[in-house]
Amino acid sequence: MYQQILAPIGGSLALSAAVASSPLIVLLVSLGVLRLRADVAAACGLLAAVLIAAFAYRLPATPLLSGIAQGAAFGIFPIAWIMVNAVWVNRLLDASGLLSVVRRTFTSLSDDRRVQALVVAFYFGALLEATAGFGAPVVVVAAILLALGLAPIRAATVAMFADAGGAAFGSMGTPIAALAKAASLPAEELGRMTGRQSAVVALFVPFVILLVLDGRRGVHRTISTLHRVRRRPHCARSPPT
Incomplete structure (x- = not known):
């Protein structure tokens, strides 16, 4: 069973939290600064979240895809x-x-x-x-x-x-x-x-x-x-x- 890594970035909890918040920052910058469409901005934020979860937190594919599906269902x-x-x-x-x-x-x-x-x-x-x-x-x-x-x-x-x-x-x-x-x-x-x-x-x-x-x-x-x-x-x- 996957155990979440609390501080994967240099063993620092603050730095890891800052990296984990980057998908939200990508979403806000895409909407407010770059003036992208809402669906494009959401896709950029999702891509950033997937990359961080896969490479920084080493989240396996099954819970990663399950989380995406659950988030989409909860959003709708x-x-x-x-x-x-x-x-x-x-x-x-x-x-x-x-x-x-x-x-x-x-x-x-x-x-x-x-x-x-x-x-x-x-x-x-x-x-x-x-x-x-x-x-x-x-x-x-x-x-x-x-x-x-x-x-x-x-x-x-x-x-x-x-x-x-x-x-x-x-x-x-x-x-x-x-x-x-x-x-x-x-x-x-x-x-x-x-x-x-x-x-x-x-x-x-x-x-x-x-x-x-x-x-x-x-x-x-x-x-x-x-x-x-x-x-x-x-x-x-x-x-x-």
Whole structure:
């Protein structure tokens, strides 16, 4: 049975980790710097991973091909499948006219675009991440932000940053369950550790969203707006007849 080599590069764990991360770097450089198509960039990243696994980690052909097949299957089901259905639901809402209802619901909370983005991306996106995950929050939130009037690049950027807070518990805690199975560690302990770390990350996510939307002044103005909304008196309810 194959035993994984933890430090194959010069016996250094740090250097081995740097080499092991090179497929991800190849993918990001291919997409962001070389502007290659997504399928070509993915193929380059896969080729880099295969070369490192075969020559650096001396992974046999059978588990190597099995890992490639499992990764492809996991990428199609459920990740790509959920994203395709999320896009389909968004188009269905748009065609039925219900997307305007969603837009009015979020715009009725505040006229401030920054407050709308916080509610949609951070709060509603966290709900979508917990229930669906696998990229669905980014797709749905970006579509709603586009409907609210944000530019495409800014809407996608806000949706990506907002998803950082709860990604570890996405899709009913699937990442925690997968990590527990891969590392042979108790899922409860991993969940507690991840929860403490995610809370720290989530504390800074709203401020990052505001910085993306409107810079440093956006942070101060949004805090002032939220303070005014919080102090706004509620409408008195009419007595029952």
